[in-house]
Amino acid sequence: xxxxxxxxxxxxxxxxxxxxxxxxxxxxxxxxxxxxxxxxxxxxxxxxxxxxxxxxxxxxxxxxxxxxxxxxxxxxxxxxxxxxxxxxxxxxxxxxxxxxxxxxxxxxxxxxxxxxxxxxxxxxxxxxxxxxxxxxxxxxxxxxxxxxxxxxxxxxxxxxxxxxxxxxxxxxxxxxxxxxxxxxxxxxxxxxxxxxxxxxxxxxxxxxxxxxxxxxxxxxxxxxxxxxxxxxxxxxxxxxxxxxxxxxxxxxxxxxxxxxxxxxxxxxxxxxxxxxxxxxxxxxxxxxxxxxxxxxxxxxxxxxxxxxxxxxxx
Amino acid sequence: xxxxxxxxxxxxxxxxxxxxxxxxxxxxxxxxxxxxxxxxxxxxxxxxxxxxxxxxxxxxxxxxxxxxxxxxxxxxxxxxxxxxxxxxxxxxxxxxxxxxxxxxxxxxxxxxxxxxxxxxxxxxxxxxxxxxxxxxxxxxxxxxxxxxxxxxxxxxxxxxxxxxxxxxxxxxxxxxxxxxxxxxxxxxxxxxxxxxxxxxxxxxxxxxxxxxxxxxxxxxxxxxxxxxxxxxxxxxxxxxxxxxxxxxxxxxxxxxxxxxxxxxxxxxxxxxxxxxxxx
Numbered sequence: 001x002x003x004x005x006x007x008x009x010x011x012x013x014x015x016x017x018x019x020x021x022x023x024x025x026x027x028x029x030x031x032x033x034x035x036x037x038x039x040x041x042x043x044x045x046x047x048x049x050x051x052x053x054x055x056x057x058x059x060x061x062x063x064x065x066x067x068x069x070x071x072x073x074x075x076x077x078x079x080x081x082x083x084x085x086x087x088x089x090x091x092x093x094x095x096x097x098x099x100x101x102x103x104x105x106x107x108x109x110x111x112x113x114x115x116x117x118x119x120x121x122x123x124x125x126x127x128x129x130x131x132x133x134x135x136x137x138x139x140x141x142x143x144x145x146x147x148x149x150x151x152x153x154x155x156x157x158x159x160x161x162x163x164x165x166x167x168x169x170x171x172x173x174x175x176x177x178x179x180x181x182x183x184x185x186x187x188x189x190x191x192x193x194x195x196x197x198x199x200x201x202x203x204x205x206x207x208x209x210x211x212x213x214x215x216x217x218x219x220x221x222x223x224x225x226x227x228x229x230x231x232x233x234x235x236x237x238x239x240x241x242x243x244x245x246x247x248x249x250x251x252x253x254x255x256x257x258x259x260x261x262x263x264x265x266x267x268x269x270x271x272x273x274x275x276x277x278x279x280x281x282x283x284x285x286x287x288x289x290x291x292x293x294x295x296x297x298x299x300x301x302x303x304x305x306x307x308x309x310x311x312x313x314x
Numbered sequence: 315x316x317x318x319x320x321x322x323x324x325x326x327x328x329x330x331x332x333x334x335x336x337x338x339x340x341x342x343x344x345x346x347x348x349x350x351x352x353x354x355x356x357x358x359x360x361x362x363x364x365x366x367x368x369x370x371x372x373x374x375x376x377x378x379x380x381x382x383x384x385x386x387x388x389x390x391x392x393x394x395x396x397x398x399x400x401x402x403x404x405x406x407x408x409x410x411x412x413x414x415x416x417x418x419x420x421x422x423x424x425x426x427x428x429x430x431x432x433x434x435x436x437x438x439x440x441x442x443x444x445x446x447x448x449x450x451x452x453x454x455x456x457x458x459x460x461x462x463x464x465x466x467x468x469x470x471x472x473x474x475x476x477x478x479x480x481x482x483x484x485x486x487x488x489x490x491x492x493x494x495x496x497x498x499x500x501x502x503x504x505x506x507x508x509x510x511x512x513x514x515x516x517x518x519x520x521x522x523x524x525x526x527x528x529x530x531x532x533x534x535x536x537x538x539x540x541x542x543x544x545x546x547x548x549x550x551x552x553x554x555x556x557x558x559x560x561x562x563x564x565x566x567x568x569x570x571x572x573x574x575x576x577x578x579x580x581x582x583x584x585x586x587x588x589x590x591x592x593x
């Protein structure tokens with residue numbers, strides 16, 4: 001895949017915000033001293049009067065965002081996933097989600113692909129935290145195209161949304177004329193009959209690569225991109241589970257509480273199916289180059305391929 | 315309202331605080347009673363709000379950062395006409411819009427859901443910032459507990475408000491001196507409160523008797539005249555004010571009166587009301 005274009009999903013966020021800012025004066029962007037990293041610096045340059053740098057104070061930032069929303073603005077509060085979902089969890093829960101305020105949380109640098117900064121900054125628990133909050137919508141885009149589409153969809157939707165972005169440049173997989181983003185609607189990227197791979201975020205590209213490898217060996221894998229983890233596209237997942245009999249979930253997140261758990265919650269009630277969860281297995285990450293970490297933790301194309309194959313051979 | 319009318323209203327609000335918490339068999343009388351006078355002053359003198367149009371974008375905003383004293387706020391809103399005073403006895407009952415802590419989605423006139431300490435002030439800062447960004451002239455008020463300011467988020471918010479010169483923001487600290495575990499100075503002293511806010515570029519106004527309407531008026535008038543920085547009004551108050559056996563007793567922070575205590579409290583407040591009527 002060396003000839004494929006690569007961009008970080010956070011860049012899609014930053015670019016979409018500029019478009020949104022031009023269309024709607026209510027759009028304001030908040031940061032906690034990470035505007036360069038969250039890619040909102042572009043918005044700041046274009047609309048300095050509508051960019052609010054709160055300094056290194058994420059809890060206050062979430063509260064200010066709540067107050068702005070209560071006064072009719074549409075705030076996008078940006079930070080790293082660790083601080084947006086982790087440090088400010090209770091502010092997100094009590095000041096934003098409980099009152100149903102129209103705040104969008106742009107959380108970049110999610111997962112182990114943060115890389116060299118190591119475990120303190122590699123948030124593999126944010127989806128679990130956000131999933132447990134009633135009324136929270138969670139979107140984890142798979143590439144820069146989807147990230148921009150998700151950001152625009154979040155702006156058009158009324159209510160709290162958690163947008164999860166990554167630091168690492170990842171392959172563009174959604175650059176096609178018929179691409180359509182709809183909150184809560186999964187996308188079948190590849191049909192297959194032997195197994196369904198349900199993936200989210202940067203692992204969608206890994207799963208497509210794995211499906212190619214499996215196909216070369218005569219294994220037909222269906223690949224579904226679940227960009228919206230909550231609300232989950234249960235109809236699509238149930239139908240796929242019934243079609244293929246076996247399901248694998250793939251995520252750059254803990255296997256506790258993330259996409260894998262959401263899929264299991266759904267299937268155990270509606271279509272009991274064997275599920276293999278690929279992700280971070282209840283451990284902290286470590287420092288290292290992002291690509292090497294994804295390989296070590298089995299989240300690149302080879303890792304997904306190996307684990308799906310082993311699952312099918314069980 | 316003149317001073318006597320405000321005092322009478324504050325007494326009515328005290329009765330509804332005691333009545334509702336007794337009915338709920340749970341709640342926070344101490345801090346509700348210490349703030350009964352400032353709730354009254356805010357809703358009957360200071361705030362530009364209209365019960366007929368509770369969502370008016372141009373209205374002044376009030377955020378009860380010390381959300382556990384909701385009964386005092388609810389009583390003020392009810393007497394102002396946002397909802398029937400009879401609703402007060404449904405406090406904390408299943409199905410009531412009067413939750414244990416303020417719920418902006420359920421109760422007319424509540425501008426922000428709150429209750430987790432330290433959070434309301436940030437929302438108030440956001441509302442004040444929105445007014446500045448859009449050129450709106452509304453003002454924003456938020457009431458904090460003196461124990462609450464032990465929360466770090468309060469100082470994140472104060473730093474931001476000072477930095478952005480939010481002179482449309484008035485922070486109020488109900489300095490009744492007590493928190494659940496005892497005297498605030500013994501638990502983890504927040505003193506000096508005024509100097510701390512001043513260090514964060516806020517204009518501090520100390521009020522010697524925060525249960526006195528004249529002193530409240532002077533403080534809020536001063537805050538209105540301050541330009542270029544937010545104001546903080548530090549009210550020295552009596553926790554449990556108006557019910558003698560609750561006054562300055564930390565254990566009345568978060569328990570409801572039993573039937574006997576309820577009768578005694580109501581008799582005392584009735585007498586106080588009668589005395590005001592003879593003035």
